[in-house]
Amino acid sequence: MEKDIREDIAWAQINKDVLKSLESPRRLYWVILLIALAMISVAVGCEIYQYTTGMGVSNKNNSHVWSLYIATFIFWIGMSHSGTLLSAILHLMHADWRKPIYRFAEAMTTFSLMTAGLFVMVHLGRLWQVYYVMPYPNERWVWPNFQSPLVWDMFAIATYLSSSVLFLYVGMIPDLAICRDNIHAGWRKKLYTVMSLGWEGTDRQWRNFRVTYLTIACFLIPLAVSVHSIVASDFAMSNMPGWHVTSFPPYFVAGALYSGCAAIITLFIILRYVFRFEEYMTLPIMKKLVRLTFAIAMVWTYLNLIEFASVWYGHDQTAKDQLIFKATGPYAPFFWAMIFFGSILPLMLAFKRFQTHLPILFVVSILLNVGMWLERWMIISPSFAHGHYPWTWDHDQWPSLVQWGIVFGSFGWFTLLFMVFCKVFPSVSMYEVKEMVYHRSLALKHKPAVKGDY
């Protein structure tokens, strides 16, 4: 089989290629940036309107108190799991093919979390009082309600965000040093100088670096799992039919990893093209990535079926009605679309011929995420439309353009953050790629690659 990466790339070459991404991307980069900005302005407009007029303009009502905001919130949280998966989990498992791509995956984690955080705000009826949710000594002498899953959310997300930022930064230090040494003027020079914390690559620095990095990695994995389990408990802990499902936490985590991987594929393809990373983000790596995605897709499908089964064979008639309603009611098209995108479509990824066919993968990966987004929406809205109390059922309350606008804009916001990052910081980890190349070359010289602690 083809190689993940050429062993004969000179280290200097690696620096050169990667640093080039900080200088001159293709024109497409700027186009994307502009589009992103446009999308954001839409969202900002909508939010200002909603803030001043009241939540009513989002066309929710007393039956549909939650809608797209929460759905999209979960979506972005889910997205954030990819980074952890690739960098932390695979790091511990010494899957070295992750090395060229984990950096931007981590960036993704950070930025999608930031986006998710925004939705919590957008969703609140009294955004200006949001600080009530935080426990701090105040003149009212009251605390938030620690029983509420929403408060757990607040903690979980805050912790996860801060630690994943830390993880991203720490992992970048050696590369920042490289940038510092190779760029000779301008604000960037200063930036890198400060951020690289005087990295010289001495033996001692490397040792501490490895330990720290490892520690944070270990710390991050349980966080990643917990954060989405907690988000899941927003629903699992409530008594709404369709939400009150024990299998939600694993289900959510699987979904999260799923959409994360899909997103990585998408961005993989974009970066590979925009920053001319063909040498590093190679097809074999993509192939591994795709297989991983496929595996997770199947896990998700399985858990999905489990959920249906547990509802179906459970004695709760209301929940059963709810499920039937999902599959047959006004939400049916979206429900089945979700099943198709989430479970049927990924079967394509099982075929070798598609595993490296970038255009197709690009489209598919996006569709997978559409499916994932639909999944979140299908968890939220049908339960509100068709809950415990028939009198208050509401089958024809659809999100207004304000909601759609803000959801739409959030993608712009994410893209902007991400693209700017890739332009300012090396989106491929240079030192790790060098390691990778080195080990591969050792392996070539018929020496067994050294495994374990080094």
Added chain:
Amino acid sequence: MYCFLRLSVLLVGLIVSASSYAVNAVQPLTTADDLGPKVEQPIEFPHDRHAGDAAKGGMQINCMYCHTYARRSIVAGIPPLQKCIGCHQSIESVRETPRIKKLFEYWEAKKAVPWKKVHDLPDFVRFNHERHIQRFVFAQNKPVQEACGYCHGDVKTMTVARRQKPLSMGWCVSCHQKDHPVDATSTKTTHGPNDCWQCHK
């Protein structure tokens, strides 16, 4: 690998010590005074003359002689003009002083004096004067001025009353968490109610 262990031990240690501190950190039970703004009243009413100690030339009038609603309503209230006149028409000594003149102008015009609020609580709060007066003055036989003073400060030394206490929720709670004897005689004590609808409406 050692450094790895060291680091985690350090982290755990930090967390433990921090939380143990937090658990034992005790809050002060009343918060500091905080002087409110000066309020321009239509007539500059001298509380010290009316309620102040005889030594300082005050009349030592009971707060509830004028703020008569305090013991039977949620608001302490301002006496009707009638009441001021009731006394002052027979007090010739000060009859001609500017403030009293003004007072009588209002009376002749049959216009109510537009007294301004000094202690103004937010409108989602229901503070019940009756309950506090009943509890501290009538059940516990606390001196009236002391009881009122808990929240209004030492009014008998002021001319125009001015807010002295912060009147913030925490300040209320700080007192509601104290145990007070239920009445003058008994040793049984209870603290104030702390469910939200006691004060929030």
Added chain:
Amino acid sequence: MSITNLLENWSDFRQQHPSDDRPHREYKWAMSIDLDSCTGCNACSVACYAENNLPVVGKVKFSHGHSHHWIRIERYWDNDGREFADQGAQFLPMLCQHCESAPCETVCPVGATNHTADGLNSQVYNRCVGSRYCNANCPYKVRYFNWYDYPTTDNVWPEPMNQQLNPDVTVRGKGVMEKCTFCVQRLTVAKSNARTEGRLVLDGEVQTACQQVCPTGAITFGNLVDPLAKVGKQWMTQQVELNKDKQAKNEAEEAAKLRGYRILEELRTYPSVMYLEQLRESAI
């Protein structure tokens, strides 16, 4: 404010539904509604508008489901396939059930909705941040959100209509959740008066607005702890127990003769409102 006092007060803020070790001390406000007397005339609903400063949202907002009626009259038909609804309708006044273990209370992130010592399900408007989790979790959907800022909306309280607003009840601004309070402003006054006289509130001394107006007296409200209270006697005779999610009588034989029940009891919400089944003559 220290963690200690948080932990201490926790149990107070979080009244559990009454168990043998935590019974209600002085008051437990509860209601019973006789569906056989209720004629569905809507007087209670309008009275509630008058007492609790409910905004009139108008046709458009009503059509979007933004209506505020803390007590709403639901109308059910039960003519399975017959040509006419020839046994009439079933009217059901639905209001906040003041559940003893209310799903809404546990989920509020800021603790804006709590259980009071009197067994009321309190809602503190100025604490609410508008996450709407409480309504999401309410099986009865009796919580109403301020989707717009009604005090400043045209023709909701135009001069001089705002002078009718009840000063004892907050006028809710945009972005807060609200719901039936069992007319807590009346309860508070009654309790205060009783306390001043050194006694407990007597049965019938305080009425909720809906109860006071109801022309057929279908609504009974009172203190479940008070042995003399009519509401307590009704619960007793109907053998409906507050802290049960399955009533013993339903297994027993005489269940057929008792018509007291609570809605969606099986969800373990322990509602404080008991309904009495509607009756229909079989001879005609």
Added chain:
Amino acid sequence: MIENSFNRRDFLKVLGWGGATVALSGCGNTSVEDGKEFVTSYVQTADYIIPSIGTYFNSTCAQCDAGCGIMGRVREGRVLKLEGNPKSSINNGKMCGLGQAGVQAHYNPDRIREPLLRNGNKGEAITWEKALALINEKVGGVKAENVAFLTGGVSGHVKVLLKNYLDALGSGHHYVYEAVAPSIVRAANKKAYGVEMPRLRLDKAKVILSFGADFLGAWISPVHFSQQYAHFRKADNGERGVLVQVESKMTLTGANADRWLAIRPGTEGIFALGLINALAAAGLSVSGDVAAVVKEYTTDRVSKDTGVSTEHIGKLAALLKERSPSLIIAGSAAEGYAHGSQNATAIALLNQVLGNVGKTVEGSSSIPFPQMAPTTGNRLALQTLNDNMAQDKVKVLFSYGANPVFTAPVSMKLKENLKKVPFKVAFAHYMDETAVEADLVLPLNSALEDWGTVMPEYIAEGAQLNIRQPLMEKLHPGTLGMGDILLALLKQHRPDEYKGYEDFYSYLRNAMVSNKGALGGANADDDTFWEAALSHGVVKLVGATVNISSHVPANGLVVPAPFVEDSTYPLHLIPAVSASLRDGRNANEPWLQESPDPLTTIVWDSWVEMHPKTAAKLGIVEGDIVEVASKSGAIKAQVYVFTGIHPDVVSVPLGYGHEAMGRYAKGVGVNAFKILDPVFDKETGELAMHETRVKVSKAGHRVIIVKDEGPAGGKQMGRKIAVRMSSDKVNLSKEV
């Protein structure tokens, strides 16, 4: 309650201060006191006035003519809420939603605030002096018989003053008009029982058979009947009365019936006679002449004519026979036809046969002051006035407490005829349809700021005079009470007689106090009596009971055969009187517009009720906009399909479709009065409200009906929400 030292009107002045400084700010959570930087402070006050504590004052509700006693909660000079007055035997402290909305009539932003004189197409404000002078001049200019005074039902001292005024003019005509009054039943009752409105003792009856009388919703005195109903449903001995409702369109009362029988419109009389026949067959003793009348109304025939199954007729007859006393009530469904009088008589006959007269149908009591007794209105009055106007017999027209332009069918051409009247004066609260037509509009005090006395038509026991007193200071200085206006007008003609009275208050007080003997205050001094009267809100009168006679003229009673099919206008239109809007006078009170109609849960619009069968035949589904066309006109409205209506009938609620009046009423729904056909009851000449035949056709587009009911409709989807059981399973006597 009110102590003597303190003058009633000073008290209002004083409290006015608090009311003056009410502001409502919108930011965050606030209250009416928000932004109020001043403490409520008084010049002088009574010691029952304590800031922040509500004081209750008794008065009388003016939302409908039932005359319930109300108790207004007053705080800081503002009336905040109305409760029922426990001392009034009519409502015993209870109320209805309509009454609750009284405060919105009072605080309504669309009230007229000063006298308006027509100038071209708009009114310009003038002073009261000018206005009254103008009236004096105009009235002086015409002959007395050309002065017409159109009012709704009036009673009490205002009625007295009104009569005196008309006398002073030299007998002008007084037309008492009520758009939806049971006037035909009244006439029939007069014939059958000797009294227009006997007392119906629902609480004593074991079975109630009601022919479309919506006594729980909108009929005569709903709050009173509702209380009796509660007792009827659950008597002290635990017995439960049985309610059977016979009507073509389900009313609120029908929705509460144990058995609701959908009857072909107009055949109520046949049904009644059929029942008598069935009862006779079952062995109930029936006098010969009656037997003769009913003998051909065999159950089969009746069932065929009325569409009610023989089974139900049989069961009903059996029920009526075994459970006595029963009570048969003739309501609007029975009286609404050209043969309404016959229907009503037949129903009265049924009562008599069942021996209910004297048991559940009792005589009312005479009223000691006949000059204050209520004059009940009818539709004939408007007809007469209309004809006179058409013949230019009316030169000056006063209109008070009625809105004929809104409630008159177009076929009457009332609007055109009004134009012929040179000078029209409207006493009004709103710029309603009639006021818009008037030349001079005089703004009235709201019922909560006015003085007066009311003597209701239907009083539960004895006789009583209701006091109406201000609950707060006038909101708008420019308004006046009807009493004050009449007094002022009288002063123009009989100055020396009335100059003693500075205003209506002093007149009223004097009139009451001078009669205190007859008003049960014989041995109290004037002030005590007066203050007691005010604080009770009602004055109990001693009236001799009028004995009720029971000889329904059986022979000669013929009830016409059911309607023949009309191919062009196949359907009957039933204009429904809704409990909240009634004849539309309350349409500008938003609470009423937003409180859902009990049966359809529709808000803020009118609708066309239709049976699924009919809808299917016409290919109509819920929400379709249809045109309902009669010979006299057509209206367009949304269709609501449900099984509470007879397939031959469509029903449209009254009270909607105002073209003026105010922001909440204007343009909401359509006005069903307009398309009523000019068909009249043969005996009384009353407009027969249910006689209109219509055809219904799709008018194109479809709308989503704005209603409270969700997509689940009235279904419970297997949940245990509103449960029903058969009454023989329970033992109510065991209940608390």
